[in-house]
Amino acid sequence: MPSTSKDRSPRYKRILLKLSGEALAGEEGFGIDPAVLDSMSLEIGQLVGIGVQVGLVIGGGNLFRGAALQAAGLDRVAGDHMGMLATVMNGLALRDALERSNIRTRLMSAIPMSGVVEHYDHRHAIRYLKNGEVVIFCAGTGNPFFTTDSAACLRGIEINADVVLKATKVDGVYDSDPVKNPAAIKYDRLTYDDVLASKLGVMDLTAICLCQDHNMPLRVFNMNKKGALLKLMLGGSEGTLVEAGRIEPD
Numbered sequence: 001m002p003s004t005s006k007d008r009s010p011r012y013k014r015i016l017l018k019l020s021g022e023a024l025a026g027e028e029g030f031g032i033d034p035a036v037l038d039s040m041s042l043e044i045g046q047l048v049g050i051g052v053q054v055g056l057v058i059g060g061g062n063l064f065r066g067a068a069l070q071a072a073g074l075d076r077v078a079g080d081h082m083g084m085l086a087t088v089m090n091g092l093a094l095r096d097a098l099e100r101s102n103i104r105t106r107l108m109s110a111i112p113m114s115g116v117v118e119h120y121d122h123r124h125a126i127r128y129l130k131n132g133e134v135v136i137f138c139a140g141t142g143n144p145f146f147t148t149d150s151a152a153c154l155r156g157i158e159i160n161a162d163v164v165l166k167a168t169k170v171d172g173v174y175d176s177d178p179v180k181n182p183a184a185i186k187y188d189r190l191t192y193d194d195v196l197a198s199k200l201g202v203m204d205l206t207a208i209c210l211c212q213d214h215n216m217p218l219r220v221f222n223m224n225k226k227g228a229l230l231k232l233m234l235g236g237s238e239g240t241l242v243e244a245g246r247i248e249p250d
C-alpha cells in the first residue's frame with residue numbers, strides 16, 4: 001500500500017543530534033571531507049522535510065582534542081580551547097553544506113565570535129527551531145574539561161528536545177568497545193544506571209549524568225547506515241536507547 005503523509009509523521013517533534021567530528025574526516029582521518037558533509041546534509045534535510053525541528057551539536061575530533069594536545073605537551077586549557085574552535089570550523093562547514101542544500105540554518109557559538117557566528121542564546125535558538133530552521137550549536141559548552149557529548153546533552157535539555165541522538169560509527173552501545181573487541185555484544189536498551197555502573201565508554205559519564213538528572217532519553221546509532229536517521233524518526237528501531245527506569249528482560 002502506498003505510504004500517505006500520515007504514515008510519515010515523525011515520532012519526535014524536536015531532536016538534538018550530536019554529529020561526530022571524527023566522522024567528518026571521512027577516509028582521510030583528518031580534516032573535512034565535502035562528500036561526508038553532503039551526505040549528512042541529505043539525511044538532515046529528510047528530517048526537516050517531515051517537519052522535525054533539528055538542533056545539531058558537532059564534535060571536533062577530526063581536527064583537535066584537548067586531551068591529545070596535552071599528551072603532546074600543550075597546556076590542557078589551551079588545548080581544549082583549540083578543540084572548541086575546531087568545532088566552530090566544523091560548524092561553519094556544515095552550515096555551508098546545509099545552506100547549499102537549501103536548508104535554512106543558524107550557527108550559534110558558546111564562545112562569542114562577533115562577525116563570524118551568532119552568540120548562543122537558548123531563547124533565540126528555540127525561536128529559530130520553531131521557525132523550521134536547523135540550529136547548529138558549536139564551541140561545545142564554552143568551557144574546558146568538557147566534551148561535545150556533554151554539550152549535546154546540555155543543549156538538548158535547554159532547547160527541550162524530545163531526545164538526544166548520538167550519531168557515531170558503531171551500531172550502538174556494546175558491553176565493550178566494538179572497535180577493539182569484535183566479539184562485543186550490543187544492547188538494544190539500557191538504563192542510565194547500567195551505563196554509569198559498567199562505565200560503557202561510548203559517551204562520557206558527565207553527559208550520561210546530565211541526561212539522567214533531566215530524564216532526557218538518549219539514543220546511540222550508526223550514522224554510516226544510510227537512512228537510519230529517517231527510519232528512527234518514522235518509528236523504526238536503530239542503535240541503543242538509554243533511558244530511565246528498570247528494563248525488564250524481553
Ligand SMILES: Nc1ncnc2c1ncn2[C@@H]1O[C@H](COP(=O)(O)OP(=O)(O)OP(=O)(O)O)[C@@H](O)[C@H]1O
Pocket residue numbers: 019020021022023058059060061062147148149167168169170172173174175176177178179180200201202203
Ligand atoms: N561500550 C561501548 N559501546 C560502543 N562504543 C564504544 C564503547 N566503548 C567505547 N566505544 C567507542 O566510542 C566511540 C564513539 O565515540 P565517537 O568517536 O562517536 O564520539 P566522540 O569522540 O564524541 O566524537 P568526536 O569525533 O566528535 O570527538 C565508538 O567509535 C567506539 O569505538
Ligand SMILES: O=c1ccn([C@@H]2O[C@H](COP(=O)(O)O)[C@@H](O)[C@H]2O)c(=O)[nH]1
Pocket residue numbers: 021058059060061064065066067079080081082083084086087139140141142143144145146147148149151
Ligand atoms: O564543552 C567542551 C567541548 C569540547 N571541548 C574541547 O573540544 C574538543 C573536541 O570535542 P570532542 O567532543 O572531543 O569532539 C574536546 O576534545 C575538548 O578538548 C571542550 O573543551 N569543552
